[in-house]
Amino acid sequence: MYDRCLDFSEDKIDSIHYYADYISKEADQLKFNKGNVLSLRLKGIYEDLSNNYEKAIEYYLQSLQAARVIHAPEYEMAALSDLAIAYFSIREPEKAKAFYLQCARMSELDGKIPSLINTYNNLAVIYTQLKQYDSSHLLLNRAIQLGKTLDRQGKVSLSSTYNNLGNLYFKEKKFDEALPYFWQNLIRHNNDGDYSGLWVARLNLADIYIEKHQYDSAVKYAQSAMELAQQLESKSKEADTYSILAKLYEYQGKYNKAYEYIKKWYSLDTAILHSDTYKTIAALQERFHAGEREAENKLLQEKVEKETIRTRELTLVAVGLAIIGILIAIGFVIKRNAHRQLQKTNDLIIQQNEKLSELNYEKNSLISIVSHDLNTPFATIQIWGQVMQNNADRLTPEQQKAMDRILQAGMYGERLIRQILDVEREDVGSHKLLLEKFDLRAFAEEMVDNFKPMAQKKNISLQAEATGKKLFILSDRYLVGRICENLLSNAVKYTPQGKNVWISIHDEHDHIGIKVRDEGVGIEKEELPYLFSKYSKISSRPTDGEASNGLGLSIVKRIVEELNGRISCESQIGIGSIFTVLLKK
CATH class of the missing domain: 1.25.40.10 (Tetratricopeptide repeat domain)
Structure with missing residues (x-):
């Protein structure tokens, strides 16, 4: 309602x-x-x-x-x-402005666009009245920016804003800029049947045509504005229309007519507003402020009472904080003692670590010396074995077989020593990285050819799974070769006779993958985490009694990491294993 x-x-x-x-x-x-x-x-x-x-x-x-x-x-x-x-x-714009500013602050906090637009419009009218035109422009432009989209959607109306902008240009005597806004409002209010808005639009058009000295148009819109004011039975609108008619006839030099309309305006305007009104309004304002002051006094008294209660609460809080402070101090002393004890323990651990490092260094040195010195007797065995093998026609078949075993054992011993040295030193070896671009698919096929004799002894089918497409990698050919050799050698060793071993190369975005897959004995799931450790021993054994020292995969992991890659293993007992190496392109 x-x-x-x-x-x-x-x-x-x-x-x-x-x-x-x-x-x-x-x-x-x-x-x-x-x-x-x-x-x-x-x-x-x-x-x-x-x-x-x-x-x-x-x-x-x-x-x-x-x-x-x-x-x-x-x-x-x-x-x-x-x-x-x-x-x-x-006619008290300063007081009007004070109320509008309060309203604007509340509207901005509320954030509702229609309310903001209305407030900016009203403030702009006051600033225009006070001849503060820049402030008025700023507010009206803000209102248009906020409401332009909503106005097109029919959710708000910017007719008042455009009317106020027209009035502002009028006050600035920019009549050509003002005219389109007044015309726009006339059309809008004609369409929506808003007679009050239509009266404003007609009166504004009459006023602007007076200033442009287009008196016929001015008479037309002034008279039609008067008809609307009388239709609406609004004395204030009639008074304002009489004021415009007086101005029109004054501009035309028809002073008698202008005087008549001035008298009509004056009689209505003074009837609307007489001098006693100001005194009464001032008294009302004072009573309102007195009420506000009384409310403020009550609020102040309530605050004093609340402050008294708050002081008591703060005293209790202070006592509580003091108790907490004492507890914190006790806790700090306990923590400091615990920290000292922890520091002693840490110092002891550091000393033990240093001792272990020294022992580890001595162990590595001893292994290096022993392994190096063992090279000489194995090399001697190899040399004399080859000399005797050159005179094989003098040996019986049984002696020839023994000689082959001696040479094979010498080679195995020499390789074992080399692997021990590879594992124990801090880098992969004295080998200096030599990067070159080569086709990894072709390289895999070469590796398969090298290991086929070893595989054929166990009737194992060794295959390279690769298409004809070339796949290049920038890496060290020698180290990649050692990775493939170790993985293929292990695959053949742990695969029973008559089974299959595959090596495949595949592209994975910024990596290239090398996979060695076999149908071997497999590896227990709980042993997989220790597979690449030094000297690791797993329960799986080579299928034809081949020798295995647990060093090969540790070396492979080291080489892969040297090449900034990754290695992983998937395996199932009785089904086989898959070793995957990922190297950056």
Whole structure:
């Protein structure tokens, strides 16, 4: 009902007063706490439209107070806006501006676009009246930026904003800039049937045509504005229209007519606003501020009482904090003692680590020396074995077989020593990385050819799974070869006769993968984490009694890491294993 009253035209102001009383009575029965605010505002609007600004301001001030009591910011903003409009109507723009600024601050906190646009519009009108044109431009441009999209969607109307912008240009005497905005509003209000807005548009057009000395057009729009004002039964609109007609005839030099319209304007305007109004309004304002001061005093008294309670609470909190402080201090002493004990333990661990490092260094040195020195006897065995083998025609078959075993054992011993040295030194070896670009698919096929004799002894099918497409990698050919040799050798060793071993090369984005897959005995799942450790021993054994010292995979891991790659293994007992090496391209 309240919202419906806000949409009433001026010819229904008696209905506004009736519904204001009705809302007040019904709200009391329903215990609806907003009823008083709504009723007081409607009564203010009734008095405002009746040009009784003294009573209007009294009701608006009561509505503002009631809105603040129930903490209803939307109605508080409405009351502030109403007060500003009323003060503007009685030619007190500075007071109007004060109320509009309060309203603007609340609107910005609220953040609702329609409310912000309305507030910016009203403030802009005041700034225009006060000849602060830059501020007015700024506010109107803000309103247009906020509402342009919503205006196209029909959710808000920017007609007031465009009208105010036209008035601003008019005040700045930029008549050609103002004219399109007045025309735009005339068309808009003709379409939507808003007679009050249509009156404003016609009056503005009359005024601007007067300034442009296009008097025929000015007469047309001034007279049609007067017809609307009388139709709306609005004395204030009639008075403003008489003022424009007086200006029109003055510009034409028809001073008698101008004088007649000035008298009509004066008689209406002074009837609307007489001198006693100012005194009464000032008294109302003072009573309102006195009420505010009383409310502030009560609030201050409540604050004093709360502060007393708060002081007691703070005393209790201070005592509590003191107890906590003592506990923290005790905890700190305990923690400091524990830290000292921990420091002693750490020092002991550091000493033990240093001792272990020394022992490890001595162990590595001993292994290196022993392994190096063992090279000589194995090399001697190899040399003399080859000398004797050159005279094989003098040996019996049994002696020839023994000689082959001696040479084979010498080679195995020499290789074992080399592997021990590879594992124990800090880098892969004395080998210096020599990077070159080579086709890894072709390289894999070469490796398969090298190991086929070894595989054929066990009737194992050794295959390279590679398409004809070349796949290049930038790496060290020798070290990649050692990786493949170790993996293929292990695969053949741990694969039973008549089975298969594969090596495949594949592209994986920024890596190239080397996979060696076999149908061997497999590796226990719990042994996989230790597979690449030094001297690791697993339960799986080579299928034809081949020798295995547990060093090969440790060396492979070291070489892979040297080449900035990764190695992994998947395996199932009785099915086989897959070793995957990923190297960067």
